[in-house]
Amino acid sequence: MLYREAGQFKSSYAADQQIFPIRQDRIAVGAVLVFAFIVVPLTADQYWLSAILVPFLIFSLAAIGLNLLTGYAGQLSLGTAAFMAVGAFAAYNFLLRVPGMPVLVAFVLAGACAALVGILFGLPSLRIKGFYLAVATLAAQFFIVWALTKFGWFSNYSSSGVINAQKIEILGYRFDSPLSKYLLTLSIVAVLALAAKNMVRGTVGRSWMAVRDMDVAAEVIGFPMLRTKLSAFAVSSFYCGVAGALYAFCYLGTVEPEGFNLDLSFRILFMIILGGVGSILGSFLGAAFIVLFPIFLNSVAGPLEHAIGVKLPAGLMSNLELMIFGALIILFLIVEPHGLARLWQIGKEKLRLWPFPH
Amino acid sequence: MEQRRIGEVILRLEDISLAFGGVKALSEVSFDVREHEVRAIIGPNGAGKSSMLNVINGVYHPQVGRITYRGTQRQQMVPHEAARQGIARTFQNIALFKGMSVLDNIMTGRNLKMKATILEQAIRFGRAGREELEHRRKVEEIIDFLQIQHIRRTPVGKLPYGLQKRVELARALAAEPDLLLLDEPMAGMNVEEKQDMCRFVLDVNEQYGTTIVLIEHDMGVVMDISDRVVVLDYGRKIGDGTPDDVRANKAVIDAYLGVAH
Numbered sequence: 001m002l003y004r005e006a007g008q009f010k011s012s013y014a015a016d017q018q019i020f021p022i023r024q025d026r027i028a029v030g031a032v033l034v035f036a037f038i039v040v041p042l043t044a045d046q047y048w049l050s051a052i053l054v055p056f057l058i059f060s061l062a063a064i065g066l067n068l069l070t071g072y073a074g075q076l077s078l079g080t081a082a083f084m085a086v087g088a089f090a091a092y093n094f095l096l097r098v099p100g101m102p103v104l105v106a107f108v109l110a111g112a113c114a115a116l117v118g119i120l121f122g123l124p125s126l127r128i129k130g131f132y133l134a135v136a137t138l139a140a141q142f143f144i145v146w147a148l149t150k151f152g153w154f155s156n157y158s159s160s161g162v163i164n165a166q167k168i169e170i171l172g173y174r175f176d177s178p179l180s181k182y183l184l185t186l187s188i189v190a191v192l193a194l195a196a197k198n199m200v201r202g203t204v205g206r207s208w209m210a211v212r213d214m215d216v217a218a219e220v221i222g223f224p225m226l227r228t229k230l231s232a233f234a235v236s237s238f239y240c241g242v243a244g245a246l247y248a249f250c251y252l253g254t255v256e257p258e259g260f261n262l263d264l265s266f267r268i269l270f271m272i273i274l275g276g277v278g279s280i281l282g283s284f285l286g287a288a289f290i291v292l293f294p295i296f297l298n299s300v301a302g303p304l305e306h307a308i309g310v311k312l313p314a315g316l317m318s319n320l321e322l323m324i325f326g327a328l329i330i331l332f333l334i335v336e337p338h339g340l341a342r343l344w345q346i347g348k349e350k351l352r353l354w355p356f357p358h
Numbered sequence: 359m360e361q362r363r364i365g366e367v368i369l370r371l372e373d374i375s376l377a378f379g380g381v382k383a384l385s386e387v388s389f390d391v392r393e394h395e396v397r398a399i400i401g402p403n404g405a406g407k408s409s410m411l412n413v414i415n416g417v418y419h420p421q422v423g424r425i426t427y428r429g430t431q432r433q434q435m436v437p438h439e440a441a442r443q444g445i446a447r448t449f450q451n452i453a454l455f456k457g458m459s460v461l462d463n464i465m466t467g468r469n470l471k472m473k474a475t476i477l478e479q480a481i482r483f484g485r486a487g488r489e490e491l492e493h494r495r496k497v498e499e500i501i502d503f504l505q506i507q508h509i510r511r512t513p514v515g516k517l518p519y520g521l522q523k524r525v526e527l528a529r530a531l532a533a534e535p536d537l538l539l540l541d542e543p544m545a546g547m548n549v550e551e552k553q554d555m556c557r558f559v560l561d562v563n564e565q566y567g568t569t570i571v572l573i574e575h576d577m578g579v580v581m582d583i584s585d586r587v588v589v590l591d592y593g594r595k596i597g598d599g600t601p602d603d604v605r606a607n608k609a610v611i612d613a614y615l616g617v618a619h
Contacts, residue, residue, distance in 0.1 A: 013494045014487075195480035202479035202486060203465075203472045210455045210466050217453035220415055221533065222441030222470040231476060278457065 065239025074212025084244025114241025122233030276341025467532025
């Protein structure tokens, strides 16, 4: 089937404004969802589920969060991991301290806590922009991790702030197995990704992009600067907070504040740079790339060693990985600042015309 | 087409003085704008024309002076408050949202009329979806009016200059303003594009009854389409009146042609 919209006529604005206006896109998204919800659970083994797919989904969610703030609203943030930490510790504390707290409610409240913290650290954005704002969010990164370590209350006075995520139980069903955790994560991520897509094609998304592209004009046309920027920080941090809660509850099980360090913030920033700044799809592509690439590299290394008959030093692979990442990020920034999502889009545009050149 | 009737004074500026440090951009400028009229502000480069518009919609705050808009007197305006009060504008250097399509750019002009909360928009339930459709209809009217149907999906960054100017006008019109401020709407256009733009400006004025304040350098255009003209030079008002009055004004001729000392 060709990727072409010829013959698909829209006779109402509702049809024209639907989330995926092209039929082939709708089929593709449906296929991906069927694959993720049905095929994967039937075929994937434990390793794939718990070590690759779950972190991929969680990072995608965090990347969506950062993308809403940086890609759509144009506010560079280096505090992503800290907002995730707020989510993880908030969910832990809600479940610990409020008897009978349902897990999903705790996740939502964790996101809300992260949103509040995000608003607080977003306040400087009203005065400063660009790199200076990035430095201000860096303060959030260090302050939050410090506060979670320093004040024992957050981790229920465990040593060095380590928390053990509680068991997840929803309506009497225990989410113990990797498969059940995968499905839970997938459901939450799918719902939130859909919500993000809806937001960016609504007024709030337009207000973010307006502030990103031309802030004076945005204000003149009636978007209040304060509310627009802070709403971007709030929504972004909500997503990061929920991602953080999932990171603790569905992926690692045991987390400490130090786990949410600047490295993690940068990893998520790299995901959106590689995947595509200002694209929901790009958040998934970037997360997939960063999660899968090391695995790909390792699987290539084995046969390569075998082929050339030389044993590569153990440290080489991990260093090589960093070097290739660095090179790729520079390459993307120069060649395709809008990342994999833009490449994908160019491919689609070409396909729509293929085999004709224009 | 309804007969255009010039009404009462809608906006009155009194003794506006604006300085940036030691540089006086505007000194004691006073003028008024009547409902439904086309009011031009002209003057040589650096005369303070754009500053004047920025004062009207609150981007700049004058140190001295009073602004009376629709009977309410203020010392200064605030941009989004001005927008709420029905003031829209275009910019001298196009200030479109480059990453967005023409349609989305024009939709931003409707933002003050959309009330759905973020949560409603996230699930696109009830009001959110309905509003998008209602306002899309209005936006399409404006797209038809300005004849830009063929580019509605194009990202504005890819459009030629003349069309970008037109999209910017569309975005301002989408707000259905009572008072429209146009900062050099025809700068850098060829004769044909200028004619089109003049037509659009006059149509807006006639069909919607929008009051228009415009800055323009093309004297032919100004004299043809405006009802009254304010002339600024070095931040001071040197002339005010109908195009014919201004044309005959000695100070204006001196400012434009220079004067032998």
